Amino acid sequence: MNAEFETHEHDVLIIGAGGAGLRAAIEALAQGASVGVVCKSLLGKAHTVMAEGGIAAAMGNVDSADNWRTHFRDTMQGGKFLNNWRMAQIHAQESSERVVELEQWGALFDRTEDGRILQRAFGGHTYKRLCHVGDRTGLEMIRTLQDRGVQMGFDVYMECTITRLLKDGDRIAGAFGYWRENGRFVVFKAKSVVLATGGIGKAWPITSNSWEYTGDGMALAYEVGAELMDMEFVQFHPTGMVWPPGVQGLLVTEAVRGEGGILRNRTGERFMERYDPKRMELSTRDVVARAIFTEVREGRGTEHGGAFLDISHKPAEYVKRKLPSMYHQFLELADVDITKSPMEVGPTCHYMMGGVRVEAETGASTIRGLFAAGEAAAGLHGANRLGGNSLSDLLVFGKRAGLAAAQHAKGQTTTPIDAAQIDQAEREMLAPFEHQTGESPHAVHGDLQQIMQSLVGIYRNEEDLKSALQSIGQLRDRIQNLTIGGSRMFNPGWHLCGDLTSMLTVSEAVTRSAIARRESRGAHSRLDYANLDAQSGKQNNIIVRRGSEMILRQEPIPAMPADLQAILDEGKGAGA
């Protein structure tokens, strides 16, 4: 045993303090488990805090015809039927309950005339379905969960980064990480571990994601032998800011279009008429992102290479009330008053549909004692996520993973931690200080981002993807030789060295999966295979580690039960 390391012990260790992690923690606490929550930033700063548009739940408060069946069908259609249908069913059935519960814990949503939770329209949703608070829904959600968890009594380890999961034989035994503040190492012993670490946007240069999104959870799971799934499906949100340079990629919420925003190209044409005349601006994200990308590529873009998004036909007061953050964001950062002038927008890397492969009911990964939920997990969204379906995902599957993790812990004893695994984890982290000469992590990160943007972006083809794979291999060699100055005290350059390892693993998984899918489906568009392929649509790409090699295999999607198939058939003809 390594007596030299600070050690903490919990029944359930949750890595990540966004919506998924916090909801899991609350449920595990309710089951009587002792719970630790670890996060890279301060509590309350996870991505969930930035969510704007809303949370999807078929409550039918505005459109009374709405119900879980329609939500299920919309989610499957949006995901191009690659979704785990059981997850899509559970999600549609349980999200209303989870929203109501959030309200009972003190969250306040905007209201209808008769005092119920108000719902707004969003892309791909048949009915008005997104419960929201102006354009800062995520803040309301994360504070509510945070306060509830703090009151129930979880231990929070803030500004602590996990770099390795620890195993005992074939089951999970804990995690190893460092305190960002002083660089000291810390060991967590746990009977169950829940990964709620979010996505991977930082592998692309133009992204709505923060420094935290380096794919850690997926890489941690991969390293201990868990399977990843659907890694080729990276969502490019159609509307990110494009100007000025410093804000490039910052999200412009879909709520702008939900509230009636119109897209135009440089010539003033409402170009969505040519791409999806039925749903126009409220088509699914994959379609709108490709439309804007195509307009720009074909020379009809705006001055800074985007499209115009206009909401100025709505009354100024209404815009300020329903989209206050957008109003301020553009006024202060881009000198644009959106109540008077259009915004310039273009696609930005936003969300990871793929992730850790989990069981629908429990969030269990293929490793005993390891669970995953939220953006870090795969399955619910298939080939393309609908807006608003992430926040509901966090609550529904966060709760389920917390429950299953607590139940699993009950049947387990803690095990001694294997010193060899810790030694290795420590050596990996310290290497950059030992190299006298070498490269800056920023140089490698910059190169990775260029590769992913130009070769593994919105449109892909075999040649580009293969060349990306080769380049990623070279980056893997280069990260063996990173160097960093300064001390271990709050040293972001050093932190990036560790994050790069995760980013490279996940980028490789994305690229391999993208090569293997020889069709265009949802967010994955191949120029060399431009159409849907029926056979490919029946299988998921699975990634797993064998020794130091990354292996990809294809697995058939299980057949859908007749009752669910009937729901999909009902909708044939409706939507697209």
Add this chain to the structure above:
Amino acid sequence: MADVVLRIFRGTRENGGTVDYQVPVAPGMVVLDALHHVQKHQAPDLAVRWNCKAGRCGSCSAEVNGRPRLTCKTRMDALPQDKPVTILPMKSFPVIKDLVTDVSWNYKVNKSIPAFQARKGTDWKIRQEDIDRVQEFRKCIECFLCQNVCHVLREHNKHEQFGGPRFFVRVAGLEMHPFDGVSRAALLKDQLGIGFCNITKCCTEVCPEEIRITDNAIIPLKERVVDEFYDPVLRLVKRIRGARNET
């Protein structure tokens, strides 16, 4: 493109001082962009907190040319470029390293505040006006800039007896929830020491969310404490005075 000099605090609690870095200014650049430029090209170990880059997470607070600001919302072109731009950590919290301070005290204070609990028989029907009123307080992004400027903390170090404006905002957001069934008046008076606040409004001035902390949160909460704890005669006098002032 023109260069500007950033004069950044480098060091720890024990020792440190400012160091100058030259950075090219790009159109629309914010202070946080300039700090990232320094990290990328000159000092990868420069410690800075940030997440959203959009004024939404409250991570990136610092003192820019002496003014407490979110660095992600402070435009370089709004600052004089012929002199160095000074960037120091928030003064009211102990420095960990460079621009990163130890804000854990805030999380401790927060723990002492009882969370929302619904009154019995709540029907969950709420009018939008009631939502709008209380949303002002719930907009808080926990940047702690108000905590940083409040003289009760900054000059008098009353961290043990005083919760600070951020937590009056939080209590207001709970107390004014239409269905909240908990009273936090004793907490306000005793643990959070609302009496120490002498309504200088410095907190309101720096709030990036434009929450009217003093007028809309603190003053009504002070009244609530008075109503619950002090002599009913005093309460009457106050009412009469209030009425007189209005005429």
